[in-house]
Amino acid sequence: MRPVLERLQLIEHHLLGCPTAAEAAQWQVQLLTDPDLAADAATQQQLYQALHEAGRQQLRRELELIHSRFERQTRRRSWLQTATEHLRRALKRPRR
Structure with missing residues:
Protein backbone atom coordinates (compact mmCIF):
# COMPACT_ATOMS: atom_id res chain seq x y z
CA MET A 1 0.00 0.00 0.00
CA ARG A 2 1.20 3.53 -0.70
CA PRO A 3 2.63 5.42 2.29
CA VAL A 4 -0.01 8.16 2.01
CA LEU A 5 -2.79 5.59 2.22
CA GLU A 6 -1.11 3.85 5.13
CA ARG A 7 -0.87 7.18 6.94
CA LEU A 8 -4.56 7.88 6.28
CA GLN A 9 -5.45 4.39 7.48
CA LEU A 10 -3.46 4.98 10.67
CA ILE A 11 -5.24 8.31 11.28
CA GLU A 12 -8.66 6.78 10.60
CA HIS A 13 -7.92 3.90 12.93
CA HIS A 14 -7.19 6.28 15.77
CA LEU A 15 -10.02 8.72 15.02
CA LEU A 16 -12.74 6.25 14.11
CA GLY A 17 -11.56 2.87 15.32
CA CYS A 18 -11.05 1.46 18.75
CA PRO A 19 -7.33 1.49 19.40
CA THR A 20 -6.04 -0.44 22.34
CA ALA A 21 -4.63 1.44 25.32
CA ALA A 22 -1.09 0.75 24.10
CA GLU A 23 -1.94 1.97 20.59
CA ALA A 24 -3.55 5.12 22.01
CA ALA A 25 -0.47 5.87 24.10
CA GLN A 26 1.81 5.29 21.12
CA TRP A 27 -0.46 7.53 19.03
CA GLN A 28 -0.09 10.37 21.53
CA VAL A 29 3.68 10.05 21.37
CA GLN A 30 3.55 10.09 17.56
CA LEU A 31 1.40 13.23 17.59
CA LEU A 37 0.94 13.86 11.60
CA ALA A 38 -0.74 16.02 14.24
CA ALA A 39 -1.79 18.53 11.57
CA ASP A 40 -3.07 15.77 9.28
CA ALA A 41 -5.01 14.19 12.13
CA ALA A 42 -6.54 17.55 13.10
CA THR A 43 -7.53 18.19 9.48
CA GLN A 44 -9.06 14.73 9.19
CA GLN A 45 -10.97 15.26 12.44
CA GLN A 46 -12.34 18.57 11.11
CA LEU A 47 -13.38 16.80 7.92
CA TYR A 48 -15.25 14.14 9.90
CA GLN A 49 -16.99 16.83 11.95
CA ALA A 50 -17.99 18.74 8.79
CA LEU A 65 -39.97 17.86 4.02
CA ILE A 66 -41.66 14.77 5.42
CA HIS A 67 -43.31 16.89 8.11
CA SER A 68 -44.62 19.43 5.59
CA ARG A 69 -45.99 16.64 3.37
CA PHE A 70 -47.65 15.03 6.35
CA GLU A 71 -49.19 18.37 7.37
CA ARG A 72 -50.53 18.93 3.86
CA GLN A 73 -52.03 15.44 3.78
CA THR A 74 -53.54 15.93 7.22
CA ARG A 75 -55.07 19.28 6.23
CA ARG A 76 -56.39 17.79 2.99
CA ARG A 77 -57.79 14.81 4.85
CA SER A 78 -59.38 17.09 7.46
CA LYS A 92 -74.68 5.68 10.27
CA ARG A 93 -78.33 6.55 11.07
CA PRO A 94 -80.56 3.56 11.38
CA ARG A 95 -83.24 3.45 8.71
CA ARG A 96 -86.85 3.48 9.77
Missing part, protein backbone atom coordinates in the same frame (compact mmCIF):
# COMPACT_ATOMS: atom_id res chain seq x y z
CA LEU A 32 3.86 14.96 19.89
CA THR A 33 6.92 13.99 17.86
CA ASP A 34 5.47 14.42 14.36
CA PRO A 35 3.83 17.83 13.85
CA ASP A 36 2.80 16.89 10.29
CA LEU A 51 -19.33 15.57 7.19
CA HIS A 52 -21.25 14.75 10.36
CA GLU A 53 -22.78 18.24 10.45
CA ALA A 54 -23.63 18.10 6.74
CA GLY A 55 -25.36 14.78 7.33
CA ARG A 56 -27.33 16.23 10.23
CA GLN A 57 -28.42 19.19 8.10
CA GLN A 58 -29.46 16.89 5.25
CA LEU A 59 -31.44 14.74 7.67
CA ARG A 60 -33.07 17.85 9.14
CA ARG A 61 -34.11 19.00 5.64
CA GLU A 62 -35.52 15.57 4.84
CA LEU A 63 -37.46 15.46 8.10
CA GLU A 64 -38.86 18.96 7.49
CA TRP A 79 -61.01 19.19 4.74
CA LEU A 80 -62.31 16.08 3.04
CA GLN A 81 -63.57 14.65 6.31
CA THR A 82 -65.35 17.90 7.12
CA ALA A 83 -66.88 18.06 3.65
CA THR A 84 -68.20 14.50 3.85
CA GLU A 85 -69.19 14.44 7.52
CA HIS A 86 -72.90 14.78 6.71
CA LEU A 87 -72.69 11.74 4.42
CA ARG A 88 -71.09 9.66 7.15
CA ARG A 89 -73.75 10.68 9.63
CA ALA A 90 -76.49 9.84 7.15
CA LEU A 91 -75.00 6.40 6.53
Whole structure:
Protein backbone atom coordinates (compact mmCIF):
# COMPACT_ATOMS: atom_id res chain seq x y z
CA MET A 1 0.00 0.00 0.00
CA ARG A 2 1.20 3.53 -0.70
CA PRO A 3 2.63 5.42 2.29
CA VAL A 4 -0.01 8.16 2.01
CA LEU A 5 -2.79 5.59 2.22
CA GLU A 6 -1.11 3.85 5.13
CA ARG A 7 -0.87 7.18 6.94
CA LEU A 8 -4.56 7.88 6.28
CA GLN A 9 -5.45 4.39 7.48
CA LEU A 10 -3.46 4.98 10.67
CA ILE A 11 -5.24 8.31 11.28
CA GLU A 12 -8.66 6.78 10.60
CA HIS A 13 -7.92 3.90 12.93
CA HIS A 14 -7.19 6.28 15.77
CA LEU A 15 -10.02 8.72 15.02
CA LEU A 16 -12.74 6.25 14.11
CA GLY A 17 -11.56 2.87 15.32
CA CYS A 18 -11.05 1.46 18.75
CA PRO A 19 -7.33 1.49 19.40
CA THR A 20 -6.04 -0.44 22.34
CA ALA A 21 -4.63 1.44 25.32
CA ALA A 22 -1.09 0.75 24.10
CA GLU A 23 -1.94 1.97 20.59
CA ALA A 24 -3.55 5.12 22.01
CA ALA A 25 -0.47 5.87 24.10
CA GLN A 26 1.81 5.29 21.12
CA TRP A 27 -0.46 7.53 19.03
CA GLN A 28 -0.09 10.37 21.53
CA VAL A 29 3.68 10.05 21.37
CA GLN A 30 3.55 10.09 17.56
CA LEU A 31 1.40 13.23 17.59
CA LEU A 32 3.86 14.96 19.89
CA THR A 33 6.92 13.99 17.86
CA ASP A 34 5.47 14.42 14.36
CA PRO A 35 3.83 17.83 13.85
CA ASP A 36 2.80 16.89 10.29
CA LEU A 37 0.94 13.86 11.60
CA ALA A 38 -0.74 16.02 14.24
CA ALA A 39 -1.79 18.53 11.57
CA ASP A 40 -3.07 15.77 9.28
CA ALA A 41 -5.01 14.19 12.13
CA ALA A 42 -6.54 17.55 13.10
CA THR A 43 -7.53 18.19 9.48
CA GLN A 44 -9.06 14.73 9.19
CA GLN A 45 -10.97 15.26 12.44
CA GLN A 46 -12.34 18.57 11.11
CA LEU A 47 -13.38 16.80 7.92
CA TYR A 48 -15.25 14.14 9.90
CA GLN A 49 -16.99 16.83 11.95
CA ALA A 50 -17.99 18.74 8.79
CA LEU A 51 -19.33 15.57 7.19
CA HIS A 52 -21.25 14.75 10.36
CA GLU A 53 -22.78 18.24 10.45
CA ALA A 54 -23.63 18.10 6.74
CA GLY A 55 -25.36 14.78 7.33
CA ARG A 56 -27.33 16.23 10.23
CA GLN A 57 -28.42 19.19 8.10
CA GLN A 58 -29.46 16.89 5.25
CA LEU A 59 -31.44 14.74 7.67
CA ARG A 60 -33.07 17.85 9.14
CA ARG A 61 -34.11 19.00 5.64
CA GLU A 62 -35.52 15.57 4.84
CA LEU A 63 -37.46 15.46 8.10
CA GLU A 64 -38.86 18.96 7.49
CA LEU A 65 -39.97 17.86 4.02
CA ILE A 66 -41.66 14.77 5.42
CA HIS A 67 -43.31 16.89 8.11
CA SER A 68 -44.62 19.43 5.59
CA ARG A 69 -45.99 16.64 3.37
CA PHE A 70 -47.65 15.03 6.35
CA GLU A 71 -49.19 18.37 7.37
CA ARG A 72 -50.53 18.93 3.86
CA GLN A 73 -52.03 15.44 3.78
CA THR A 74 -53.54 15.93 7.22
CA ARG A 75 -55.07 19.28 6.23
CA ARG A 76 -56.39 17.79 2.99
CA ARG A 77 -57.79 14.81 4.85
CA SER A 78 -59.38 17.09 7.46
CA TRP A 79 -61.01 19.19 4.74
CA LEU A 80 -62.31 16.08 3.04
CA GLN A 81 -63.57 14.65 6.31
CA THR A 82 -65.35 17.90 7.12
CA ALA A 83 -66.88 18.06 3.65
CA THR A 84 -68.20 14.50 3.85
CA GLU A 85 -69.19 14.44 7.52
CA HIS A 86 -72.90 14.78 6.71
CA LEU A 87 -72.69 11.74 4.42
CA ARG A 88 -71.09 9.66 7.15
CA ARG A 89 -73.75 10.68 9.63
CA ALA A 90 -76.49 9.84 7.15
CA LEU A 91 -75.00 6.40 6.53
CA LYS A 92 -74.68 5.68 10.27
CA ARG A 93 -78.33 6.55 11.07
CA PRO A 94 -80.56 3.56 11.38
CA ARG A 95 -83.24 3.45 8.71
CA ARG A 96 -86.85 3.48 9.77
